[in-house]
Amino acid sequence: MKTMLAFIKKEWMEQVRSGQLIILGIIFVLLGIMNPAIAKLTPWLVEIMAETLAQSGVIVGTVTVNALDSWQQFFKNAPLGLIAFIIIQSRIFTKEHQSGTLVLVVTRGMDRTKILVAKATSLVALWSVGYWLSFTITYGYNGYFWDNDIAHNLLFSVVCWWLFGLLMVSLVVLFSTMAKSNTGVIAGVGFSALVLYMISFYPKLSPYTPTLLTAGNALVRGLKKIREYQNSVATTFALIVLCFTLCIPIFNKKQL
Amino acid sequence: MELLNITNLHKRFGNKEVLKGLNLTVPQNSIFGFIGKNGAGKTTTMKTILGLIKPEEGAVKVDGKKVIYGKTKTNRHIGYLPDVPAFYSFMTAKEYLAFCGEIAGMDKAQIKTRSEELLSLVGLENERHRIKGFSRGMKQRLGIAQALLGHPKLLICDEPTSALDPVGRKEILDILKSIQIETTVLFSTHILSDVERICTDVAFLDNGRISMQGKLADLKSSYRREEYLLELDNEEDKQTLLRVFPEIKKNKEGALTFYESEHSLFDVLKFITAKKVALLKVQRMEPSLESLFMEVVEK
Ligand SMILES: Nc1ncnc2c1ncn2[C@@H]1O[C@H](COP(=O)(O)OP(=O)(O)OP(=O)(O)O)[C@@H](O)[C@H]1O
Numbered sequence: 371m372k373t374m375l376a377f378i379k380k381e382w383m384e385q386v387r388s389g390q391l392i393i394l395g396i397i398f399v400l401l402g403i404m405n406p407a408i409a410k411l412t413p414w415l416v417e418i419m420a421e422t423l424a425q426s427g428v429i430v431g432t433v434t435v436n437a438l439d440s441w442q443q444f445f446k447n448a449p450l451g452l453i454a455f456i457i458i459q460s461r462i463f464t465k466e467h468q469s470g471t472l473v474l475v476v477t478r479g480m481d482r483t484k485i486l487v488a489k490a491t492s493l494v495a496l497w498s499v500g501y502w503l504s505f506t507i508t509y510g511y512n513g514y515f516w517d518n519d520i521a522h523n524l525l526f527s528v529v530c531w532w533l534f535g536l537l538m539v540s541l542v543v544l545f546s547t548m549a550k551s552n553t554g555v556i557a558g559v560g561f562s563a564l565v566l567y568m569i570s571f572y573p574k575l576s577p578y579t580p581t582l583l584t585a586g587n588a589l590v591r592g593l594k595k596i597r598e599y600q601n602s603v604a605t606t607f608a609l610i611v612l613c614f615t616l617c618i619p620i621f622n623k624k625q626l
Numbered sequence: 627m628e629l630l631n632i633t634n635l636h637k638r639f640g641n642k643e644v645l646k647g648l649n650l651t652v653p654q655n656s657i658f659g660f661i662g663k664n665g666a667g668k669t670t671t672m673k674t675i676l677g678l679i680k681p682e683e684g685a686v687k688v689d690g691k692k693v694i695y696g697k698t699k700t701n702r703h704i705g706y707l708p709d710v711p712a713f714y715s716f717m718t719a720k721e722y723l724a725f726c727g728e729i730a731g732m733d734k735a736q737i738k739t740r741s742e743e744l745l746s747l748v749g750l751e752n753e754r755h756r757i758k759g760f761s762r763g764m765k766q767r768l769g770i771a772q773a774l775l776g777h778p779k780l781l782i783c784d785e786p787t788s789a790l791d792p793v794g795r796k797e798i799l800d801i802l803k804s805i806q807i808e809t810t811v812l813f814s815t816h817i818l819s820d821v822e823r824i825c826t827d828v829a830f831l832d833n834g835r836i837s838m839q840g841k842l843a844d845l846k847s848s849y850r851r852e853e854y855l856l857e858l859d860n861e862e863d864k865q866t867l868l869r870v871f872p873e874i875k876k877n878k879e880g881a882l883t884f885y886e887s888e889h890s891l892f893d894v895l896k897f898i899t900a901k902k903v904a905l906l907k908v909q910r911m912e913p914s915l916e917s918l919f920m921e922v923v924e925k
């Protein structure tokens with residue numbers, strides 16, 4: 371445990387000194403601010419457009435926005451944060467494989483599994499902190515401008531999206547133990563996401579696919595029930611466990 | 627007692643057979659020179675000892691325990707300096723040693739005293755910059771320090787001196803010699819003068835096998851073949867001697883050499899006194915490691 375904490379400390383130091391932490395921080399804060407800002411600006415934008423449209427004979431009524439519009443933006447922009455996170459963190463393992471820095475760690479007697487757990491923990495922590503930071507900011511502004519209470523199942527819907535992100539993080543770890551470079555990691559995760567989306571096009575399978583978890587907008591608007599997401603949550607959990615289990619033997623056999 | 631024991635090690639990369647049944651025994655408290663040409667398989671052998679490479683066949687035992695690929699238990703008592711050591715470049719030397727100590731489970735106070743001791747031993751005690759800006763020689767020094775951090779029983783160094791200037795080289799060799807009391811050192815090199823300077827034991831790796839191994843002094847004496855060297859002033863006298871004693875050879879420097887088994891030294895000297903040949907020097911030749919190495923490689 372002590373050795374693992376030492377390794378996590380090293381990961382933290384690397385995130386700070388390489389500037390990755392600050393970049394991620396900026397991205398998640400910006401996204402958090404952007405969601406209510408876009409919603410807030412919509413009526414104003416529509417008004418400007420209405421003038422030009424009126425000249426061509428189209429009449430646009432006044433638009434009112436509320437917290438639901440901001441939450442819609444939240445679910446629309448969350449993928450941006452996730453993609454940025456994956457790209458920035460795709461080198462967390464491959465950088466060490468390419469430079470050979472892990473050689474002196476394992477030849478010191480540190481267990482490979484502990485290295486893996488330390489890195490995975492760091493990634494999960496970074497994703498969670500970033501995501502919930504973004505959420506908190508949006509929640510705060512929404513409460514200030516409008517009223518969050520009109521959103522249905524708010525907590526459940528954002529937890530679902532976080533869980534989907536967690537699945538992607540577990541895929542990053544899995545592909546990191548296999549790929550030689552970070553492009554391999556990005557390609558692997560991207561391809562997996564694509565496959566999941568393809569599967570979700572089959573109406574029979576769609577309630578079971580993890581991609582359903584990203585449909586938070588339907589939840590907060592009360593168009594869907596929590597019950598309908600249960601199977602998807604279960605498969606996502608199973609896949610996360612599978613990824614984290616699979617990567618251990620692969621990493622143990624990897625030539626460093 | 628033997629600290630390291632390798633039996634019948636086989637390793638191939640693709641269709642290239644690098645190790646073909648290597649046997650090696652490193653006795654405790656020796657400074658063991660592991661000699662071989664470029665590409666002979668020295669690095670491959672060392673990585674196998676550390677469980678970084680999976681051999682097709684054969685066993686490696688460190689302190690009586692079997693090395694398993696991918697597992698790290700046997701590495702606890704080994705200090706390793708790779709040929710090109712890679713450190714976390716965003717740390718300072720001190721931070722890196724602290725990290726190394728922490729992942730090895732050393733306690734804080736221990737880490738502090740030991741790393742200060744080692745940093746001054748390798749001459750990096752006043753270096754405050756991050757490793758990113760280190761020269762190769764500085765990295766090599768830090769490499770030695772990290773390898774010795776946990777008082778290892780066995781220190782494995784892959785060509786520790788090849789990146790260093792002559793002064794740095796001597797310093798590193800002195801360090802390796804000074805730790806002999808508590809640590810057995812296995813180091814690979816192709817700089818034979820380094821080996822002659824500090825090694826107690828040597829092994830020659832050639833064509834995937836150990837072609838010769840043992841105490842340096844024993845090897846030298848067993849290969850000693852009463853060879854003599856004569857230096858003469860006069861070219862004519864040389865020609866005369868070459869005619870009278872057909873087995874005498876003339877070397878590149880113009881001196882004459884011969885073996886006792888071919889011509890007795892006394893016969894030659896008798897001839898020289900009888901003919902009143904002007905003699906500059908008579909010398910019995912010591913076999914050099916280089917001549918041993920050449921003999922091994924050419925066989
Ligand atoms: N990962 C690898 N893949 C393919 N071939 C390899 C690999 N590692 C080593 N080799 C080959 O194995 C042979 C031995 O390499 P090794 O690095 O062990 O030699 P060495 O004795 O350390 O040489 P040097 O003195 O140059 O360091 C070389 O011919 C090399 O090409």
Ligand SMILES: [Mg+2]
Nearest residue numbers: 668669709784
């Ligand atoms: Mg080598």
